[in-house]
Amino acid sequence: MLLVLVRKSTRRKLLMVALACLVLLAGGLLLRPMERFVSGRLRPIARVEVPSKAVALTFDIAFGENTPSLILETLNRHQVKGTFFVTGPWAVAHKQQIKDMITSKHEVGSMGYWFEDTRSLTRERIIDSVKRGSKAICDLTGKSPLLFRPPAGGYDDNVISAAMEIGQYTVTWSLDSMDWKNPGADVVIKRVVSGVRPGDIIRFVASDSSRQTHVALPAIILALREKGYEFLTVSELLKLSGS
Secondary structure, eight states: OOHHSSOHHHHHHHHHHHHHHHHHHHOOOSGGGGGEEEEEOOOOOOOOOOSEEEEEEEEEEEEEEHHHHHHHHEEETTTTTOEEEOOHHHHHHHHHHHHHHHHHHEEEOOOOOOSSOOSOOOOOHHHHHHHHHHHHHHHSSSSSSSSOOGGGGGHHHHHHHHHTTTTTTBOOSSEEOGGOOOOHHHHHHHHHHOEEEOOOOOEEOSSSTOOOOHHHHHHHHHHHHHOOOOEHHHHHHHHHHHO
16 A cells, blocks of 8 residues: 555665665675665665775776787786776677686676667666677676676666676776876876775776876886785675675
8 A cells, every 4th residue: 555655756766676685685695785775776886895905907998909908918017907897899809808808817897788878778778788798708708797887887776777687786986097088197197096095996998099098007006006005806806895
């Protein structure tokens, strides 16, 4: 009787929250269930509470091959593991780079198949995009990714619950390097080094449009190491937190 008195839009939100809880309970509890809700709204994984100085460097790739290769080379040279979020078509077109990432112990997550604002899509298209993107990665790595990052970080309840429905966790970031604006390597370095906190998920864009990331990255790695930080993949960061 009470449910009838609740507005239709409110009932829909309550049902989405209930569905999300059931998915979390059935999906292995990568995160404790209620950590995903803030003020009644679903929230992505943006930062992780950790007991030590640890961060995750993440890299979005939708197109290009020059910057991704330079980033991978830099990370390997400095013995740093990163988490790469890639679109399905990019993964298919750059099979060797995906294999190199796995061989070098980096983590590969999905940005879905289509690089578009996920918030504007129907639930069916969101699920289709996430599934296709995951299949493209799984065909190359033998493992379906658990982590999904919406293109440009756009999310809402529908996006997060749709990804959770097929067993993927939505990951955004707590510190954006803003490298995609190409403001100058020094600006990118200062922004990351001065703004970093333990548990941060730091976002870089490794598509060819970012022309200064590979220049700034070595100095960022050295500066954070001097501050006592270690670099983990997103999944490792979650494990460190006990989630």
